[in-house]
Amino acid sequence: MRKLPTEPTGGAARPAQEVDKPREECGIVAVSGSGAAAELAFLALYALQHRGQESAGIVTVDDEGASRVHKGMGLVADVFNNRTLAGLEGSLSIGHVRYSTAGDSSLRNAQPLLVQYEDKPLALAHNGNLTNANQLQRSLAHDGSIFQTDADSEVIVHLIARSRRRDLDGKIDDALSQVVGAFSLLLCIGDTVYAARDARGFRPLVMGRLGEAVVFASETCALDIIGAAYVRDVAPGEVLKVRAGHVESMRPLPPETPSACLFELVYFARPDSRVWGCSVDEARRAFGRQLAHEHPAEADCVFAVPDSSNSAALGYSEVSGLPFELALIRNHYVGRTFIHPTQTGRDFKVRVKYNPVRELVDGKRIVVVDDSLVRGTTSLGLVALLRDTGAREVHFRVASPPVRSPCHYGIDMPTREELIASSHSVEGIREHLGVDSLGYLSMEGMREAVADHGPFCDACWTGNYAAPLVDLERLKALQDT
Numbered sequence: 464m465r466k467l468p469t470e471p472t473g474g475a476a477r478p479a480q481e482v483d484k485p486r487e488e489c490g491i492v493a494v495s496g497s498g499a500a501a502e503l504a505f506l507a508l509y510a511l512q513h514r515g516q517e518s519a520g521i522v523t524v525d526d527e528g529a530s531r532v533h534k535g536m537g538l539v540a541d542v543f544n545n546r547t548l549a550g551l552e553g554s555l556s557i558g559h560v561r562y563s564t565a566g567d568s569s570l571r572n573a574q575p576l577l578v579q580y581e582d583k584p585l586a587l588a589h590n591g592n593l594t595n596a597n598q599l600q601r602s603l604a605h606d607g608s609i610f611q612t613d614a615d616s617e618v619i620v621h622l623i624a625r626s627r628r629r630d631l632d633g634k635i636d637d638a639l640s641q642v643v644g645a646f647s648l649l650l651c652i653g654d655t656v657y658a659a660r661d662a663r664g665f666r667p668l669v670m671g672r673l674g675e676a677v678v679f680a681s682e683t684c685a686l687d688i689i690g691a692a693y694v695r696d697v698a699p700g701e702v703l704k705v706r707a708g709h710v711e712s713m714r715p716l717p718p719e720t721p722s723a724c725l726f727e728l729v730y731f732a733r734p735d736s737r738v739w740g741c742s743v744d745e746a747r748r749a750f751g752r753q754l755a756h757e758h759p760a761e762a763d764c765v766f767a768v769p770d771s772s773n774s775a776a777l778g779y780s781e782v783s784g785l786p787f788e789l790a791l792i793r794n795h796y797v798g799r800t801f802i803h804p805t806q807t808g809r810d811f812k813v814r815v816k817y818n819p820v821r822e823l824v825d826g827k828r829i830v831v832v833d834d835s836l837v838r839g840t841t842s843l844g845l846v847a848l849l850r851d852t853g854a855r856e857v858h859f860r861v862a863s864p865p866v867r868s869p870c871h872y873g874i875d876m877p878t879r880e881e882l883i884a885s886s887h888s889v890e891g892i893r894e895h896l897g898v899d900s901l902g903y904l905s906m907e908g909m910r911e912a913v914a915d916h917g918p919f920c921d922a923c924w925t926g927n928y929a930a931p932l933v934d935l936e937r938l939k940a941l942q943d944t
């Protein structure tokens with residue numbers, strides 16, 4: 464889900480790209496048919512915490528059709544306690560974790576969304592970004608819809624409610640065939656759960672079973688924590704309907720070429736998950752191995768920028784023969800919104816998060832592997848830190864290609880202007896970072912490493928956007944007139 468952009472109202476409008484920029488990442492879960500639905504959703508969200516650290520929420524529906532909701536700002540473990548979980552009665556639950564940087568960090572936008580639809584509760588949790596939400600919202604508002612939030616996901620609720628189709632399945636079909644972009648969606652209406660993915664399948668969604676209960680989650684690590692068995696991925700364009708333990712598959716959306724997000728494998732998903740039918744750890748090791756073939760270095764050791772680069776650095780070590788060291792130690796208690804009111808300076812944020820083991824760095828020629836370079840600010844601070852610690856030579860390796868284009872489908876990325884590779888050559892970035900050598904994994908090498916899987920969305924590296932950027936194009940047209 465993303466915050467809906469405000470349209471320019473005259474005066475100095477911000478660039479269309481910035482206005483449209485999606486700034487949210489999410490993790491979702493649903494449990495159907497368990498006496499412990501809320502507790503299972505809580506545990507699953509706990510495992511999906513890396514997908515969103517700003518707000519968390521769970522909606523439950525009991526056998527009488529009554530709904531309960533608890534949402535809060537902060538981490539899953541802080542939002543819920545025994546008392547709040549005990550209050551969430553019901554055998555059906557839907558949960559959501561969310562991260563946003565758009566300044567709309569309000570509880571109002573926390574999911575799941577919960578409304579009363581006719582005589583039933585309707586709850587919705589969404590991961591992904593709709594690229595025509597602004598257009599749909601304007602037309603719905605014009606027809607009288609009143610929006611409770613400024614999240615793009617709410618348009619789906621209005622489209623369902625306004626659909627002229629007679630049955631619920633038809634209304635959901637109708638709504639989903641009008642939205643463009645990325646959605647992995649968990650929705651319940653009364654005692655029925657729907658799990659859906661957009662036709663290109665940008666964001667992951669898996670189904671599992673725990674005894675009689677059916678579980679859906681963004682990643683398999685959420686199934687593992689509750690002991691649920693993985694059954695299969697929800698297919699692109701598929702809508703699964705679950706009621707009383709019975710699972711029915713519908714495919715209402717016209718087929719498109721699948722476009723699974725490759726950045727999930729690079730950075731976003733947990734390495735202990737299987738995403739797109741492959742082990743995330745194995746994919747990252749393959750990226751690291753390929754990186755070592757493409758960009759070898761004369762050095763004493765290799766280490767990762769923990770934790771997202773660990774597997775890639777192990778792959779690099781395997782092929783290069785350089786010993787893998789744990790030379791950078793990460794403080795795990797630093798959140799994304801870490802505030803440092805008195806300490807300033809470029810490197811301080813990095814110093815709070817990472818500290819080198821001096822004995823492994825001082826006087827050494829080192830290879831540092833990071834999974835991706837986005838703004839370049841983390842690596843700039845890290846390199847300064849490693850030089851201060853006495854590194855003799857720093858060879859920086861990135862286990863993915865240069866990120867040149869923002870993501871419009873659900874990964875939080877800065878605007879094009881802030882992406883260092885959009886304005887600098889690799890040599891320019893090397894100079895900027897002050898490293899002895901810099902090597903990125905090539906696009907071909909990356910594709911080759913996961914050739915058994917895909918097809919993938921690689922828009923952040925190539926600028927090839929598979930789903931039309933409807934709102935963005937409209938804003939551009941408006942600004943050009």
Ligand code: AMP
Pocket residue numbers: 730768771833834835836837838839840841842874875876
């Ligand atoms: P920077 O180049 O300073 O913007 O940060 C790049 C680092 O942030 C990489 O080491 C990644 O592990 C991590 N990273 C990549 N994408 C994201 C994202 N969407 N949100 C948060 N961190 C990210």
